[in-house]
Amino acid sequence: MSRIxxxxxxxxxxxxxxxxxxxxxxxxxPQVTVPLxxxxxxxxxxxxxxxxxxxxxxxxxxxxxxxxxxxxxxxxSLRDVLGMVAxxxxxxxxxxxxxxxxxxxxxxxxxxxxxxxxxxxxxxxVLTVDFPPEESHEAFAHLEAHGLDPIFLLAPxxxxxxxxxxxxxARGYVYYVSLKGVTGAGHLDLDAIAEKLPHLRKYISLPIGxxxxxxxxxxxxxxxxxxxxxxxxxxxxxxxxxxxxQDVVANVGKLVKELRQAxxxx
Amino acid sequence: MYNYPDSKGHFGPYGGIxxxxxxxxxxxxxxxxxxxxxxxxxxxxxxxxELKYYVGRPxxxxxxxxxxxxxxxxxxxxxxxxxxxxxxxxxxxxxxxxLLAKRMGKKRVIAETGAGMHGVATxxxxxxxxxxxxxxxxxxxxxxxxxxxxRMKLLGATVIPVESGSRTLKxxxxxxxxxxxxxxxxxxxxxxxxxxxxxxPMLVRDxxxxxxxxxxxxxxELIGRQPDAVIACVGGGSNAIGIFHxxxxxxxxxxxxxxxxxxxxxxxxxxAPLTGNAxxxxxxxxxxxxxxxxxxxxxxxxxxxxxxxxxxxxPEHCLLKDIHRAEYVAINxxxxxxxxxxxxxxxxxxxxxxxxxxxxHAMKIAPTMGKDKALxxxxxxxxxxxxxxxxxxxxxxx
Ligand SMILES: Cc1ncc(COP(=O)(O)O)c(C=O)c1O
Numbered sequence: 001m002s003r004i005x006x007x008x009x010x011x012x013x014x015x016x017x018x019x020x021x022x023x024x025x026x027x028x029x030p031q032v033t034v035p036l037x038x039x040x041x042x043x044x045x046x047x048x049x050x051x052x053x054x055x056x057x058x059x060x061x062x063x064x065x066x067x068x069x070x071x072x073x074x075x076x077s078l079r080d081v082l083g084m085v086a087x088x089x090x091x092x093x094x095x096x097x098x099x100x101x102x103x104x105x106x107x108x109x110x111x112x113x114x115x116x117x118x119x120x121x122x123x124x125x126v127l128t129v130d131f132p133p134e135e136s137h138e139a140f141a142h143l144e145a146h147g148l149d150p151i152f153l154l155a156p157x158x159x160x161x162x163x164x165x166x167x168x169x170a171r172g173y174v175y176y177v178s179l180k181g182v183t184g185a186g187h188l189d190l191d192a193i194a195e196k197l198p199h200l201r202k203y204i205s206l207p208i209g210x211x212x213x214x215x216x217x218x219x220x221x222x223x224x225x226x227x228x229x230x231x232x233x234x235x236x237x238x239x240x241x242x243x244x245x246q247d248v249v250a251n252v253g254k255l256v257k258e259l260r261q262a263x264x265x266x
Numbered sequence: 267m268y269n270y271p272d273s274k275g276h277f278g279p280y281g282g283i284x285x286x287x288x289x290x291x292x293x294x295x296x297x298x299x300x301x302x303x304x305x306x307x308x309x310x311x312x313x314x315x316e317l318k319y320y321v322g323r324p325x326x327x328x329x330x331x332x333x334x335x336x337x338x339x340x341x342x343x344x345x346x347x348x349x350x351x352x353x354x355x356x357x358x359x360x361x362x363x364x365l366l367a368k369r370m371g372k373k374r375v376i377a378e379t380g381a382g383m384h385g386v387a388t389x390x391x392x393x394x395x396x397x398x399x400x401x402x403x404x405x406x407x408x409x410x411x412x413x414x415x416x417r418m419k420l421l422g423a424t425v426i427p428v429e430s431g432s433r434t435l436k437x438x439x440x441x442x443x444x445x446x447x448x449x450x451x452x453x454x455x456x457x458x459x460x461x462x463x464x465x466x467p468m469l470v471r472d473x474x475x476x477x478x479x480x481x482x483x484x485x486x487e488l489i490g491r492q493p494d495a496v497i498a499c500v501g502g503g504s505n506a507i508g509i510f511h512x513x514x515x516x517x518x519x520x521x522x523x524x525x526x527x528x529x530x531x532x533x534x535x536x537x538a539p540l541t542g543n544a545x546x547x548x549x550x551x552x553x554x555x556x557x558x559x560x561x562x563x564x565x566x567x568x569x570x571x572x573x574x575x576x577x578x579x580x581p582e583h584c585l586l587k588d589i590h591r592a593e594y595v596a597i598n599x600x601x602x603x604x605x606x607x608x609x610x611x612x613x614x615x616x617x618x619x620x621x622x623x624x625x626x627h628a629m630k631i632a633p634t635m636g637k638d639k640a641l642x643x644x645x646x647x648x649x650x651x652x653x654x655x656x657x658x659x660x661x662x663x664x
Contacts, residue, residue: 008620018343031396055565057562058286058443058444077561078561078562103284104547104556104562105548105561107553108545108560131548132285134274134282134283135284135553148477153287155288155290156288157287158287158291159291162291181447214569244365
């Protein structure tokens with residue numbers, strides 16, 4: 001059983017929702033990332049989405065763009081990110097780690113080399129924002145060969161045909177993007193999510209995480225009632241941005257704890 | 267028979283649809299609509315009518331006699347896209363896409379622009395068809411192409427300077443994609459070059475093929491045969507593919523794409539992914555030769571010409587390079603300026619700095635060829651927009 005599957009099964013038994021925070025690897029500097037990941041787990045994270053910095057993050061709003069820029073100032077590469085996961089795994093064998101980013105850094109490394117190294121250091125899932133199912137078959141065959149879960153996005157605009165296609169290819173969990181827009185965008189429409197989730201479940205048996213636009217305990221709770229996992233990105237990255245190197249782990253930990261307490265009421 | 271792309275938008279190993287999920291349905295819808303309208307007699311007739319009466323086509327081919335004589339070799343002919351309404355080839359494509367937008371019921375159009383010619387063309391057709399228009403432009407380009415920014419505003423468009431990344435065309439493109447993902451239901455993205463996710467590379471090419479189709483009729487009228495070579499500058503590659511494509515199956519016509527060599531390929535400071543042997547990568551919806559570092563991060567490019575200052579290139583040019591049907595070369599900033607000056611002085615035509623790259627290559631090879639040879643240069647645009655840049659280089663304050 002994969003770490004992602006194990007994590008969701010445990011939560012199911014406990015009747016809890018997954019809390020899935022996102023941080024950009026190397027933001028604000030490479031030394032912070034591994035302590036920050038451990039801090040996320042201590043504060044109650046069930047899965048960590050670790051952003052791989054990219055020079056042209058087209059699907060991201062200003063907050064996560066700036067995180068990428070800060071990391072790239074330190075030349076944080078995909079290879080470095082894999083090193084961070086290896087370091088994290090030295091003392092954490094159970095929390096799933098999903099790499100999230102854009103396809104080109106992986107293309108540059110080569111999918112086979114990447115899949116092999118990622119599996120070896122203890123990565124569990126891979127989400128490439130700009131690789132839809134149409135272009136993913138060959139790339140994702142390498143992931144499967146090394147036991148890595150391809151995580152797919154679904155959007156409010158996704159047709160039933162595409163939902164069915166994703167249902168076939170996805171492993172681990174499916175990530176529902178709760179609004180039309182980039183990460184960190186305005187308000188989310190809870191009614192629309194409430195309507196959409198039962199529809200998605202007709203096709204998808206994997207757990208469904210919902211993200212984009214979750215900014216506080218209140219929205220986290222509201223969303224948690226509707227799905228299996230809550231993904232929080234820009235709000236956490238914003239906390240990183242507003243912290244010093246000394247207090248970043250504590251500040252982010254405090255925020256994640258609040259989110260944890262909120263969604264456990266669901 | 268050359269017949270690309272395939273039904274999934276692949277030109278051999280290049281092209282495709284590498285987009286965020288939210289935009290996939292929009293891209294798919296555009297593909298379906300275009301499939302329907304590209305053969306629709308009414309659509310074709312309206313497009314042809316606009317090109318004739320609004321753009322002023324066909325654009326003439328002009329024999330640059332004094333210039334040819336000066337270099338003492340092959341005869342240089344210019345396909346005068348600079349004479350189009352708005353001053354560049356970009357309007358051909360903008361009209362085609364605006365007609366699609368109209369049929370799809372979209373009232374808001376967005377565009378990215380580098381030199382500002384595509385932005386002006388989009389602002390123009392938006393005014394012509396009564397649509398709201400937002401243009402994204404890198405902050406650096408806003409400065410170096412200031413006259414075009416003013417033109418867009420006069421035409422009623424909102425111009426948004428993009429401050430992220432290298433503050434040039436690629437960043438404008440990122441920002442336009444962010445707008446599209448947010449406003450996908452109301453908005454049509456009028457993409458400016460023959461790149462991006464399928465169907466854009468095909469659709470932009472088809473709309474720009476009017477250039478090559480006209481030339482194929484005009485050259486025999488002028489000289490009784492087709493030219494020995496067709497030369498065009500390559501940014502994303504729309505003016506080049508527009509003039510190349512109709513010639514692909516014509517034997518003995520060389521196709522030469524001219525990239526921006528910037529400070530020289532050896533310097534690394536250029537915008538020439540094909541000539542500079544860039545690795546293949548994925549950006550802005552397609553898989554193409556792409557200037558990047560060893561970690562797959564896109565690197566900053568340099569060209570004196572904003573319209574060529576882009577790290578990628580359209581997928582069809584990648585294929586044409588691989589199959590050796592077209593040849594790609596680079597022209598440096600200073601060579602382009604020399605060509606710019608030469609055309610001003612010898613022919614009384616002020617070319618765009620982009621087009622000056624194509625011209626510079628013609629001037630380089632003409633002397634090595636016989637006087638009976640003919641070179642057809644796509645003069646993709648006029649140089650009014652470049653007054654600030656050229657004045658600065660010459661040390662003149664306007
Ligand atoms: C006059 C002119 N020529 C050429 C280009 C380059 O674009 P493309 O390669 O798509 O023709 C531009 C782009 O702005 C332009 O304004």
